[in-house]
Amino acid sequence: MKYCSICPRNCNIDRTTGAGVCGASETLRVAKVMLHHFEEPFISGTRGSGAIFFSHCNLKCVFCQNHTISHGGFGKEITQEQLIHMIQTLEEKGAHNLNLVSPTQYTLQIVKALRAYKPKIPVVWNSNGYETVHSLRLLEGLVDIYLVDDKYAEPDLAQTLSLAQDYPQVAQSAILEMRRQQPQDVFDTNGMMLKGVVVRHLQLPKQLQNTYKVLTWLSECVGKHTYISLMSQYTPFYKAKAMPPFDKPITPLEYKLACKKAMDLGLENVLVQDAESATTEYTPNFDGDLMINE
Ligand code: SF4
Numbered sequence: 001m002k003y004c005s006i007c008p009r010n011c012n013i014d015r016t017t018g019a020g021v022c023g024a025s026e027t028l029r030v031a032k033v034m035l036h037h038f039e040e041p042f043i044s045g046t047r048g049s050g051a052i053f054f055s056h057c058n059l060k061c062v063f064c065q066n067h068t069i070s071h072g073g074f075g076k077e078i079t080q081e082q083l084i085h086m087i088q089t090l091e092e093k094g095a096h097n098l099n100l101v102s103p104t105q106y107t108l109q110i111v112k113a114l115r116a117y118k119p120k121i122p123v124v125w126n127s128n129g130y131e132t133v134h135s136l137r138l139l140e141g142l143v144d145i146y147l148v149d150d151k152y153a154e155p156d157l158a159q160t161l162s163l164a165q166d167y168p169q170v171a172q173s174a175i176l177e178m179r180r181q182q183p184q185d186v187f188d189t190n191g192m193m194l195k196g197v198v199v200r201h202l203q204l205p206k207q208l209q210n211t212y213k214v215l216t217w218l219s220e221c222v223g224k225h226t227y228i229s230l231m232s233q234y235t236p237f238y239k240a241k242a243m244p245p246f247d248k249p250i251t252p253l254e255y256k257l258a259c260k261k262a263m264d265l266g267l268e269n270v271l272v273q274d275a276e277s278a279t280t281e282y283t284p285n286f287d288g289d290l291m292i293n294e
Pocket of ligand 1: 105
């Protein structure tokens with residue numbers, strides 16, 4: 001595809017000569033390859049999730065904890081053969097799954113790699129939810145687990161914080177497509193997820209209505225059995241430090257109310273965190289290690 005329209009930004013730009021909103025060129029760029037131990041327990045398990053962090057991002061979140069990668073493009077260019085080599089290395093190191101983090105802007109390149117080499121471990125698509133149904137259909141049969149954000153139900157909030165007014169509707173369509181592709185959540189005898197959909201919601205300070213709307217939509221339109229990771233670790237990274245009320249963490253009471261809402265809605269599979277969850281604990285050390293001999 002010469003002109004990129006892989007995500008809802010629809011930049012229609014030639015990525016061999018320029019860059020669109022995400023900043024990514026046509027060539028794959030990766031910031032880090034590692035065994036990740038701080039994903040959800042049924043993703044990280046005991047041996048870790050085989051994470052490949054891709055550079056750049058199609059959302060412009062003012063609070064992004066990985067902004068040097070997502071906005072700054074930190075990382076190294078790699079070939080498709082090197083991507084396959086990374087996948088094989090993670091498999092050899094015993095990763096429970098292959099975890100493709102922030103992959104959307106490289107959907108076409110990743111599809112090509114997975115068609116050439118599909119690992120024996122489950123493939124996790126770990127995305128921000130700002131994706132088209134059309135591009136997600138390219139992943140059908142290649143991705144086993146969708147680990148997807150549902151950040152906003154309110155368009156104005158999505159615009160203010162991520163420059164994406166249409167995020168709520170786009171993410172809802174994306175999540176429904178993911179559920180269509182993976183209608184059942186399947187686990188092995190050790191409780192590790194093999195197939196399914198997990199929705200992550202990062203609760204934002206003073207935005208309880210947004211959280212309530214996200215949870216209500218998930219309950220009514222995706223199902224009460226949906227696996228939801230209700231995340232309390234919001235930290236005012238990056239530009240959010242100067243943007244009240246986003247310059248503070250959420251309070252324990254806000255999180256308690258969100259958990260109560262999930263219970264009241266009858267949601268059956270909500271993963272909750274300690275309100276005091278450390279922020280750096282969840283942030284890998286992005287030292288550029290790609291686990292390949294360059
Ligand atoms: S992937 Fe990047 S260049 Fe392509 S449409 Fe999305 S933001 Fe634009």
